[in-house]
Amino acid sequence: MNTGLKAKHQRLVLVVIALVAIVAAGILAAWALRNQASYFYVPSDIASDPPEPGQAVRLGGMVEQGSLRTASDGVTLHFVVGDGEARVPVVFAGIVPDLFTEGSGVVAEGEMMPDGTFKANNLLAKHDENYMPRELEQMSEDQARATVAEATE
Amino acid sequence: MGAVRPRISLPRSFASSMHAFANPARFLRIARPLTPVLLLSGLAITAAALVYGLFFAPAERLQGETVRILFIHVPTAWLGMGGWTAIAIASLVELVWRHPLAALAARGAAVPGAVFAAVCLATGSIWGRPAWGTWWVWDGRLTSMLVLLFLYIGYIALAGAVQREGGSSRIPAIFGLVGAVNIPIIHYSVIWWNSLHQPPSLGMGSSAMAAPFLWGLLAATLGFSLLFGGVVLARMRALLADIQAEARLRRKAQEV
Numbered sequence: 001m002n003t004g005l006k007a008k009h010q011r012l013v014l015v016v017i018a019l020v021a022i023v024a025a026g027i028l029a030a031w032a033l034r035n036q037a038s039y040f041y042v043p044s045d046i047a048s049d050p051p052e053p054g055q056a057v058r059l060g061g062m063v064e065q066g067s068l069r070t071a072s073d074g075v076t077l078h079f080v081v082g083d084g085e086a087r088v089p090v091v092f093a094g095i096v097p098d099l100f101t102e103g104s105g106v107v108a109e110g111e112m113m114p115d116g117t118f119k120a121n122n123l124l125a126k127h128d129e130n131y132m133p134r135e136l137e138q139m140s141e142d143q144a145r146a147t148v149a150e151a152t153e
Numbered sequence: 154m155g156a157v158r159p160r161i162s163l164p165r166s167f168a169s170s171m172h173a174f175a176n177p178a179r180f181l182r183i184a185r186p187l188t189p190v191l192l193l194s195g196l197a198i199t200a201a202a203l204v205y206g207l208f209f210a211p212a213e214r215l216q217g218e219t220v221r222i223l224f225i226h227v228p229t230a231w232l233g234m235g236g237w238t239a240i241a242i243a244s245l246v247e248l249v250w251r252h253p254l255a256a257l258a259a260r261g262a263a264v265p266g267a268v269f270a271a272v273c274l275a276t277g278s279i280w281g282r283p284a285w286g287t288w289w290v291w292d293g294r295l296t297s298m299l300v301l302l303f304l305y306i307g308y309i310a311l312a313g314a315v316q317r318e319g320g321s322s323r324i325p326a327i328f329g330l331v332g333a334v335n336i337p338i339i340h341y342s343v344i345w346w347n348s349l350h351q352p353p354s355l356g357m358g359s360s361a362m363a364a365p366f367l368w369g370l371l372a373a374t375l376g377f378s379l380l381f382g383g384v385v386l387a388r389m390r391a392l393l394a395d396i397q398a399e400a401r402l403r404r405k406a407q408e409v
Contacts, residue, residue, distance in 0.1 A: 008249065008250065011248060011249045012249045015245060015248050015249055015330070018330075019245075019330060022330075022331055022334055023334055023337075025334075026334035026335075026337075026338065027337075030338055030341070030345060031345075033346075034345055034346060037293050037342075037345075037346045038293075038346045038347040038348075039290065039291075039292035039293065039346065039347050039348050039349055040347050040349075041347075042347065060347055060349075096286075097283070097284070097285060097286030098216075098217070098283050098284065098286075099215050099216065099284050099285070099286075100286075101215070104215065107349055122286075123286065124285045124286050124287055124290070124349055125284065125285055125286055126285070126349055126351070127215065127216065127284055127285070127351050128351055128352075128361075129351045129352050129353065129354040129361045129362075130354070130361045130362075131213055131220065131223070131354060131361065131362040131363055131366045131367075132213065132214040132215075132363050133211035133212070133213065133214065133363055133365060133366075134211060134212050134213070134214050
């Protein structure tokens, strides 16, 4: 009986040691990956360590308020991506995703031009963690529609 | 036999156990009435939460109507991770205390966990197309969640093979514990690394989510969790019945 209890404790200690080692290895690996596993660079990364012109990179940040303008050809967009520290001007020609607006997050895939502008081939919109209903009038309209749907059922 | 309930006969590993709670008869006495209660209440609450999410929740400021997928995506993501957490805890109990029901609990959680992980990936992809502008990216959160689905599939295959070929149940238990490393990586992937996926909206006592979304989400999570519990109990009972049927066959074969 006594030896059985001892074996049980021995197993517990061994499993806990193995678990700690595995988790530590996993966290070390994840920590070592922290730059490589990032999906994009933020503007201050670009400013402190500019990528070679022509090298494919992803740039992520906020579209600065008031920076978005459409060129005279109607499809080329110019805007500035910032992260509060650095700002990178971006040029993009094409169709933007629904969530792309001034003041919201964006990930641009493309390359740096020699003049310091980022030329994007593709834009991905980044949603933030905030979930807000639309304006009150939109809400009451939805509720009105729901009420009507209920009443007509 | 008729009205007489068949005596539950147990394989040697159960019969020789010293644990009070290891008694499958006691487990079945609790699990038998609990299974339909969990399944039915889970079904009702999930249905109510999803009807609310689909028809009554407001459209989101930026996402518009696509926000409604939140009420499936987020609970299935949590339960996909919760399922592996359950496997890891059951594996620890299996390895240290050799509890006879632990291996069954881990196997019972694996299939529903895998289904939740798959639903999470599918709904996330459907949401990503209009919101982000892409079905899939190889960012930290999406990749680690896909790894979780592959771990589930590997675990189910391994545990099934061990059961069929008669290997030690400690083999899948070790796999279940090692795979748990992925769970904190999924959680922190959006914090450690720049990712396209947004960081968590809900923290300890804080919410970046307006009330109409938050309450619907919590209700859906409760419903899905009850369903998960019911399915795990049902799976454990089925696995137990398999083991008992096999033991009975083996005994019959010896008698002949």
